[in-house]
Amino acid sequence: MAPQHPAVAAVRLGVRRALTDLDPGATVLVACSGGADSLALAAATVAEAAPGSLRVVGATVDHGLQDGSDAQAARVVQQLADLGVDETVGARVVVSADGSGPEAAAREARYAVLGEMARHFSAAAVLLGHTLDDQAETVLLGLTRGAGARSLAGMRRSFEVFRRPLLDVTRAQTETACLVLGLEPWSDPHNDDDRFTRVRVRTRVLPVLEDELGPGVAATLARTADQLRRDTAYLDEVTAAALAAATGPDGLSVVVLADLHEAVRLRVLRSAALAAGALPAELATVHLDDLDRLVTAWHGQKWVDLPGHLRASRSGGLLVFRSVG
Known part of the structure; x- marks a missing residue:
C-alpha cells in the first residue's frame, strides 16, 4: 500500500x-x-x-x-x-x-x-x-x-x-x-x-x-486557546457552584457575592445576567463592572440597565434582575 x-x-x-x-x-x-x-x-x-x-x-x-x-x-x-x-x-x-x-x-x-x-x-x-x-x-x-x-x-x-x-x-x-x-x-x-x-x-x-x-x-494562537480553554472549564465549574450558593428565591445574596474572589464574582454576575435574559453578544465588561459596584461599592445607586431590556438593582441585601420595557 x-x-x-x-x-x-x-x-x-x-x-x-x-x-x-x-x-x-x-x-x-x-x-x-x-x-x-x-x-x-x-x-x-x-x-x-x-x-x-x-x-x-x-x-x-x-x-x-x-x-x-x-x-x-x-x-x-x-x-x-x-x-x-x-x-x-x-x-x-x-x-x-x-x-x-x-x-x-x-x-x-x-x-x-x-x-x-x-x-x-x-x-x-x-x-x-x-x-x-x-x-x-x-x-x-x-x-x-x-x-x-x-x-x-x-x-x-x-x-x-x-x-x-x-x-x-x-x-x-x-x-x-x-x-x-x-x-x-x-x-x-x-x-x-x-x-x-x-x-x-x-x-x-x-x-x-x-x-x-x-x-x-x-x-501559537490556537495553542493558547487550548490552554485557556482548560482554565475556563475549571472556572466555569467554580462559577456554577458559587452562583447556586448565592441564588435564593428572590434574588442573589449580596453577602455571598461580596465574599467571592473578584474573578469568580464577575463570572457569577455574567451568568446571572444571561440567565435573566441579557443579550450575550452585547453584555460587555462595562455592564459587569457596574453590576459589581452594586455589590462591592454600593452607595444607594438605583439600578444598572443591561442589554436585552433588563435592569439589575440592589434591595434588601439582594441583587435582583427584572425585565423592563
Missing part, C-alpha cells in the same frame, strides 16, 4: 481521534458546505469508518444567502454520495438577522438544523470542519472584543453532540488533501468579502503577523 500524503494523513488522524469513543454501529453526521475543510473532513470520515463500524450521514445546509445556493447544495449532496457516505441529507434554512449580524444569524440557524438532523438520525456525533486557522481567527476576534479568557479560549473541541476534529489541521492541509484526493472544493464568495471582519482578519491581519513576527503565529 502506498503511503498516505501527509495532508491526507493529518486530516484522517484528526477524525480518527474524534471517533475513538463511539460505539460500533453508531451514526456520525458530517456537516459539509462543499468547501475544502468540510469536504476533506467528509472524505476522511468515510475512510476512517470501516465498513460496518460506523454509519456516516453527509449533511449540507443551504442558507439561501446567495444566488444559486440551491444548486450548490445539490452539488454537495452529490459529492457526498460520490465519497461513499451511507446517506445524504440537505436542508434549507431561513436566516433572519436579529441584531446579531448575518454571520451569527446564519450560524445559529445552521446549528439548529444540524441538531434537528442529529436527532432525526440518532447521530452520536456531528462533525464540523473548523480548522486551526479558524481557531486562530477566532482568538484574534475575541482579543479585539476584549471579552476576556472566554473569548480568547476560542472554539471548543466538542460541545453537546458537536465535535471539531480538525482544530489541529491547517487550511493549507485540507486544501492539499482535496487536491491529492481529486476533490473539487467550492470557494464561498463570502470568504473573500472584506465587509466581514473575519475575512479581513484572515486575509490581512494574520498574514501581517506571520510576516512581521515569523511563521507559526496561527498555531
Whole structure:
C-alpha cells in the first residue's frame, strides 16, 4: 500500500481521534458546505469508518444567502454520495438577522438544523470542519472584543453532540488533501468579502503577523486557546457552584457575592445576567463592572440597565434582575 500524503494523513488522524469513543454501529453526521475543510473532513470520515463500524450521514445546509445556493447544495449532496457516505441529507434554512449580524444569524440557524438532523438520525456525533486557522481567527476576534479568557479560549473541541476534529489541521492541509484526493472544493464568495471582519482578519491581519513576527503565529494562537480553554472549564465549574450558593428565591445574596474572589464574582454576575435574559453578544465588561459596584461599592445607586431590556438593582441585601420595557 502506498503511503498516505501527509495532508491526507493529518486530516484522517484528526477524525480518527474524534471517533475513538463511539460505539460500533453508531451514526456520525458530517456537516459539509462543499468547501475544502468540510469536504476533506467528509472524505476522511468515510475512510476512517470501516465498513460496518460506523454509519456516516453527509449533511449540507443551504442558507439561501446567495444566488444559486440551491444548486450548490445539490452539488454537495452529490459529492457526498460520490465519497461513499451511507446517506445524504440537505436542508434549507431561513436566516433572519436579529441584531446579531448575518454571520451569527446564519450560524445559529445552521446549528439548529444540524441538531434537528442529529436527532432525526440518532447521530452520536456531528462533525464540523473548523480548522486551526479558524481557531486562530477566532482568538484574534475575541482579543479585539476584549471579552476576556472566554473569548480568547476560542472554539471548543466538542460541545453537546458537536465535535471539531480538525482544530489541529491547517487550511493549507485540507486544501492539499482535496487536491491529492481529486476533490473539487467550492470557494464561498463570502470568504473573500472584506465587509466581514473575519475575512479581513484572515486575509490581512494574520498574514501581517506571520510576516512581521515569523511563521507559526496561527498555531501559537490556537495553542493558547487550548490552554485557556482548560482554565475556563475549571472556572466555569467554580462559577456554577458559587452562583447556586448565592441564588435564593428572590434574588442573589449580596453577602455571598461580596465574599467571592473578584474573578469568580464577575463570572457569577455574567451568568446571572444571561440567565435573566441579557443579550450575550452585547453584555460587555462595562455592564459587569457596574453590576459589581452594586455589590462591592454600593452607595444607594438605583439600578444598572443591561442589554436585552433588563435592569439589575440592589434591595434588601439582594441583587435582583427584572425585565423592563
